Amino acid sequence: MAIFITGGARSGKSGFAEAYAMNLAKRGIYVATSQIWDDEMKERTDHHRVSRERSGFAWQTIEEPYDVAELLVKLEAAAVVVGEGRDHDHDHRRPAVIIDCLTLWLTNQMLRLGEFDANDGESYRYDSGALSAEVNRLIDAVTTYTGPLLLVTNEVGSGIVPAYPLGRRFRDEAGRMNRKLAACCQQAFLVVAGIPLDLKAHAFQLEEE
Structure with missing residues (x-):
């Protein structure tokens, strides 16, 4: 089961x-x-690591800034080999996989695939x-993954329009990615002030003619 969390x-996501x-x-x-480029990012990652250890x-x-899709394919293949595949999704034998977060992954990809003029x-x-x-490769990997999978991303399009072109392009790319991910996940949550809201449970459905 794939779960989208934004x-x-x-916000507490x-x-x-x-x-x-x-x-x-x-x-x-x-x-x-995440990739640690400065002291602020190191502080953030250390905070999350300590929180997990204390739980x-x-x-x-697993630190993977780029090849998340390939990692999911490998984890799925490993689960099938040891007999934890599709028939055993809900018996708690497979680990729950969290990817945190996909907007950082998108940033990494944009930097990897481009350069300054x-x-x-x-x-x-x-x-x-x-x-x-x-x-799209990530979407395919998420769609075919059969274990519990939680995808954490950021809602970046609700604030002011970024003042610089790269910021606007990133906002647009993140919005398109989030729409695709939410569509292929069985559940989708928006976390606001620490409160998770079940989006798909309350989604309005247009009647088909």
Whole structure:
């Protein structure tokens, strides 16, 4: 079962994802997509790591900033080999996998697939087609994964319009990615002020003619 979890900064989405994972399985795999570039990011990652260690839950942390889709394929294949495949999804034998977070993964991909313009040093160009292919590869991996999977992302389009072009492009790319992910997940939650709201349970459905 794939579970989509979004929210703003410090909304409590990661804490909710971890608590939900503990309810779904007896152990967990935490896929960290962040790369530590400065002291602030190190402080954030240390805070999450200490929180997991104090939970008493059996967490395995895997740092993977780029090849999340390939990692999911490998985890699925390993589960099939040991007999924890599709027929045993709900017996708590498979670990709950958290990917935290996919907007950082998207940032990593945009930086990997682009570069600053050599002429002015400010304009940033990236291969939007290659980025879309990476997102679709992730969607395929999420769709075919049969164990408990929790996808943490950020809702970045609800604030002011970014003042610079790269920020606006990132906002748009993140919005498109989140729509695709939410569509292929069985559950979707918006976490606001620490309160998770079940989006699909309350989604309005247009009547088909």
